[in-house]
Structures are given as C-alpha cells and as structure tokens.
Amino acid sequence: MAEAEESPGDPGTASSRPLMRDLKAVGKKFMHVLYPRKSNTLLRDWDLWGPLILCVTLALMLQRDSVDSEKDGGPQFAEVFVIVWFGAVTITLNSKLLGGNISFFQSLCVLGYCILPLTVALLICRLVLLADPGPVNFMVRLFVVIVMFAWSIVASTAFLADSQPPNRRALAVYPVFLFYFVISWMILTFTPQ
Amino acid sequence: MASADDQAFHEFEEATNLLAETPDAATTSRSDQLTPQGHVAVAVGSGGSYGAEDEVEEESDKAALLQEKQQQQPGFWTFSYYQSFFDVDTSQVLNRIKGSLLPRPGHNFVRHHLRNRPDLYGMEFHRVSQARLKLLTSGDPPASASLSAGIKGPFWICATLAFVLAVTGNLTLVLAQRRDPSIHYSPQFHKVTVAGISIYCYAWLVPLALWGFLRWRKGVRERMGPYTFLETVCVYGYSLFVFIPMVVLWLIPVPWLQWLFGALALGLSATGLVFTLWPVVREDTRLVAMVLLSAVVLLHALLAVGCKLYFFQSLPPENVAPPPQITSLPSNIPLPPTLPKSMAPS
Numbered sequence: 001m002a003e004a005e006e007s008p009g010d011p012g013t014a015s016s017r018p019l020m021r022d023l024k025a026v027g028k029k030f031m032h033v034l035y036p037r038k039s040n041t042l043l044r045d046w047d048l049w050g051p052l053i054l055c056v057t058l059a060l061m062l063q064r065d066s067v068d069s070e071k072d073g074g075p076q077f078a079e080v081f082v083i084v085w086f087g088a089v090t091i092t093l094n095s096k097l098l099g100g101n102i103s104f105f106q107s108l109c110v111l112g113y114c115i116l117p118l119t120v121a122l123l124i125c126r127l128v129l130l131a132d133p134g135p136v137n138f139m140v141r142l143f144v145v146i147v148m149f150a151w152s153i154v155a156s157t158a159f160l161a162d163s164q165p166p167n168r169r170a171l172a173v174y175p176v177f178l179f180y181f182v183i184s185w186m187i188l189t190f191t192p193q
Numbered sequence: 194m195a196s197a198d199d200q201a202f203h204e205f206e207e208a209t210n211l212l213a214e215t216p217d218a219a220t221t222s223r224s225d226q227l228t229p230q231g232h233v234a235v236a237v238g239s240g241g242s243y244g245a246e247d248e249v250e251e252e253s254d255k256a257a258l259l260q261e262k263q264q265q266q267p268g269f270w271t272f273s274y275y276q277s278f279f280d281v282d283t284s285q286v287l288n289r290i291k292g293s294l295l296p297r298p299g300h301n302f303v304r305h306h307l308r309n310r311p312d313l314y315g316m317e318f319h320r321v322s323q324a325r326l327k328l329l330t331s332g333d334p335p336a337s338a339s340l341s342a343g344i345k346g347p348f349w350i351c352a353t354l355a356f357v358l359a360v361t362g363n364l365t366l367v368l369a370q371r372r373d374p375s376i377h378y379s380p381q382f383h384k385v386t387v388a389g390i391s392i393y394c395y396a397w398l399v400p401l402a403l404w405g406f407l408r409w410r411k412g413v414r415e416r417m418g419p420y421t422f423l424e425t426v427c428v429y430g431y432s433l434f435v436f437i438p439m440v441v442l443w444l445i446p447v448p449w450l451q452w453l454f455g456a457l458a459l460g461l462s463a464t465g466l467v468f469t470l471w472p473v474v475r476e477d478t479r480l481v482a483m484v485l486l487s488a489v490v491l492l493h494a495l496l497a498v499g500c501k502l503y504f505f506q507s508l509p510p511e512n513v514a515p516p517p518q519i520t521s522l523p524s525n526i527p528l529p530p531t532l533p534k535s536m537a538p539s
Binding site: 076175 | 283284286348353360363378379380385386
C-alpha cells in the first residue's frame with residue numbers, strides 16, 4: 001500500500017495519523033468511483049481496504065437471518081464473500097491472460113471499489129423495503145438496482161477497458177458485466193425475513 | 194510494485210501479441226465479408242487502427258521471431274503457457290459461437306474454427322499458419338495446435354449458463370407467485386452452487402472421459418491426431434452455448450413449448466457434437482462408433498432434462514402453502530409436505 005514511513009517512538013499520535021491518512025485515501029477513491037473520470041488515482045495507489053469494507057458490508061446485509069431455512073433463502077455470508085472475491089480474481093486472471101497491461105492487485109482494487117454503487121443500491125433497497133410490499137415497491141427497487149448496475153459497469157470499464165488491446169475489449173468486459181449482474185441479482189432478490 | 198509487475202508482463206505480452214496482432218489485419222477483413230453485423234464492428238474498426246499505429250514497421254521481424262519462439266514451448270509453470278490458451282479475439286469467439294449454433298455436415302468444428310486453415314485468412318496470417326503446419330507435420334507434440342484452441346470461450350459460456358439457469362429458475366418462481374399468491378417466494382441461492390458445480394463438472398469431466406477413451410482406442414497418430422483434451426473441452430463448451438437462449442426461453446410457462454425448445458436446442462447441440470466427432474470415430478468399428486456417439490448424445494440429453502426438472506419445477510399449489518403456525522419459514526418446495534412439521538420451531 002502506498003504509505004510513507006511512520007516516525008517511531010511516538011505512540012500517541014502515530015496510531016491516529018496513518019489511520020486518518022488511510023481513511024482519507026479510501027474516501028478519495030470512493031469519490032473517484034462515484035464520479036468516474038479519466039484519472040489514475042485508483043490505479044496508481046491501489047489498496048484493498050475499500051473492497052474489503054464494501055464486501056463485508058454487502059455480505060453482512062445480504063446474509064439470511066434464520067439459521068434453519070437452509071434449503072431456500074438468500075446467500076450465506078460466506079457465499080457472498082466467495083462470489084465477490086473469487087469473481088474478482090477470476091476476472092483479473094482473465095484480463096491478464098488476454099494480455100492486458102494492468103497488474104493483478106490494481107485490477108482487484110478497481111473491481112472491488114466499483115461495487116460501491118451496488119452497496120448504495122442495497123442500502124436504498126433496505127430502506128424501501130420498510131414500506132409496504134407491492135408492485136410499486138418492486139419497481140422502485142428494480143429501477144435503483146438497474147441504475148446502480150449501469151454505474152458500476154461504466155465506472156469499472158472506464159478503468160479496465162483501456163488496459164486491453166482493442167480487439168479483445170469485449171472479451172474482457174463481458175465477465176465484468178456478468179460479475180456485477182450476479183451481485184445485482186442478489187441485491188434485487190433480497191427479502192428480509 | 195506495480196511497475197515491476199508491468200515490465201515483467203510486458204515481456205510475455207510481446208510474445209503473445211505477435212500471435213494476436215499478425216492476424217489482425219486479416220481477421221478484420223474476414224469478419225467484414227462473412228458477418229456484417231453490428232456487434233463485430235468493435236473488433237473490426239479499432240483492430241485495424243491499432244495494428245496500423247504500432248506494428249506495421251515491425252511486421253516481418255516479428256513474424257520471424259514468432260517462428261523462433263514457437264520452437265520453444267514454455268513450461269507449464271510459467272504464466273505465458275496459460276496465456277497461450279487465452280489467445281483469442283472477440284471476433285474469433287463470436288465466429289466459434291456462430292459455428293456451434295449452425296452445425297453443417299461436412300464442416301468440422303475443430304478443423305474449421307479451432308485449427309486455422311490457411312485459405313480462410315489473408316496473406317499475412319497465411320505465412321504464420323504455413324509455419325505452424327510445418328511444425329505440426331514435423332512431429333511436434335499437438336500442443337502447438339491447441340495453442341489456438343482458447344479455453345476462454347468455454348469457461349465463460351459455462352459460467353453464464355450456470356448463472357442464467359439459477360436466475361431464470363428463480364424468475365419462474367416469481368412469475369408463478371404472481372399467478373398464485375399462495376406460493377411463497379424465496380431467492381433459493383443454493384441453486385447457484387448446484388448449477389455451477391454441475392455445469393462445470395459436465396463441461397470438463399465428460400470431455401476428459403471422451404478424450405481418454407478416444408486416445409485409448411486410437412493410440413497416438415501423427416497424420417491426424419485425435420483431438421487434444423483442450424480441443425474437446427472447447428467443442429463441448431461451445432456446444433453448451435445454445436442452451437443459454439433455450440434456458441431463457443423456458444421462462445414461458447407453457448409446458449409443451451418448453452419441451453419443444455428443449456428438443457430443438459438439444460438437437461442442434463448434439464448434432465454439432467456428432468459432426469465434430471464423426472471424422473475421428475468413423476475409422477473405428479461400427480459398433481464402437483455407434484455406442485460412443487449415442488453415449489455422447491445421451492449424456493447431453495440427460496443434462497438438458499436434468500436442468501429442466503431441477504430448476505424449472507412446475508409448482509403444485511397445495512404442497513407449497515405453509516401451515517399458519519410456521520409463518521417465519523419459507524416453504525420448501527422440493528421437499529415432501531411432511532417435513533415442515535419436523536422443522537417447526539419448538
């Protein structure tokens with residue numbers, strides 16, 4: 001991770017200064033995802049804290065409540081975790097094997113950070129579900145999830161598509177589409193017990 | 194840390210980009226003639242300009258370098274070994290998918306799409322493939338032919354099929370609930386795991402068994418070897434593609450229509466498989482050939498029928514409505530109705 005050396009022998013402030021710096025870096029990257037521009041911040045100083053926070057939030061909120069409804073119901077915590085990280089690793093391997101010039105952790109970083117719009121969609125869906133269930137409720141949730149899904153795709157392809165040769169761009173972008181589609185599906189079918 | 198990685202990978206990239214970029218100019222023109230459709234335009238337009246900007250002055254040097262590099266096979270522990278299996282372009286994958294959708298009798302999928310024939314491509318690629326044919330006929334291991342097989346297509350087709358199965362199976366439940374409100378909807382996420390495992394096992398273990406069987410029957414021949422393992426996997430993977438629209442069409446809740454679509458897709462897919470395997474088994478005894486081909490078709494049919502029955506169960510409403518004292522549990526549709534009593538919270 002891109003951080004400077006911290007001064008030794010300074011126990012009071014040494015713990016809070018790098019922490020605030022890291023939090024600021026994570027927050028800055030969140031802003032870059034929400035307003036995707038052609039900047040290299042996500043690529044230059046990558047870190048995996050943001051993706052970890054997002055993935056844990058997603059998995060905590062999506063996991064099913066009751067223990068004994070094992071046959072049906074939504075995903076377990078571990079299932080969400082495995083899907084997100086395994087999916088990200090597979091997409092990264094895929095784009096590297098196709099000959100992309102982005103490094104392994106940079107790609108993981110980009111894919112993880114671009115889950116942010118979908119996490120926002122999940123929070124909104126959770127709030128919307130507090131109201132009465134019905135077709136209007138479902139339409140609102142569907143609209144929100146679709147908009148956030150499109151946002152995620154646009155944000156991640158803005159970073160990833162440039163790293164591929166042009167004749168393979170569609171091959172590299174399609175797995176990203178599938179990845180975010182599965183996450184959107186999990187969010188859309190989320191029904192709190 | 195990022196720059197060191199990039200430099201290391203750039204070296205490998207040059208080796209594989211040689212293979213990728215020499216057919217660029219040719220591939221685009223072929224796509225133009227045969228497939229004048231919008232979705233291939235991505236590869237057509239930008240592929241030409243990319244080749245023109247960077248590679249045009251080094252074309253001949255790189256072709257010679259390519260022939261030298263092909264003499265040395267990278268070991269299986271290096272990254273570039275695996276990179277060679279992903280050496281396909283968008284247009285190539287789309288052409289292979291189209292080839293799997295429309296099987297033609299004299300038109301061997303492997304030879305036509307997976308092993309590059311010189312008369313289909315332009316002059317630049319003609320040179321490279323001539324070099325490859327020399328390598329093949331000089332007794333090199335068939336790994337050089339599998340360099341063009343590309344397992345990327347089958348891998349992502351299997352992933353798409355698994356997720357589409359789970360998603361449309363769940364959607365069927367949603368649609369059923371709209372018609373009959375007593376059916377309780379649940380996301381049924383465990384079906385994703387089941388779908389993934391079963392599709393991937395089918396798409397990798399059955400080709401393994403088939404390849405093993407063919408090798409046992411044939412031994413190793415030089416003239417036209419039996420298909421390598423990766424080519425068999427590739428053939429199976431692309432043949433599963435036709436199941437994706439079939440599964441989407443199974444959303445229509447009319448039973449006879451579902452069976453009709455299933456039969457059509459199974460027919461297309463199995464025909465493609467049979468036509469591809471026919472040149473290899475033709476030279477064996479009639480009995481073994483017939484048994485093998487019917488086993489292949491039977492396994493394919495079993496997969497289709499199994500998907501239909503597991504993911505798209507028709508829901509009888511009287512088994513599904515939960516008894517009023519266990520309102521917190523979602524109803525378990527595939528289980529017999531006696532089970533909810535045992536799961537009542539005490």
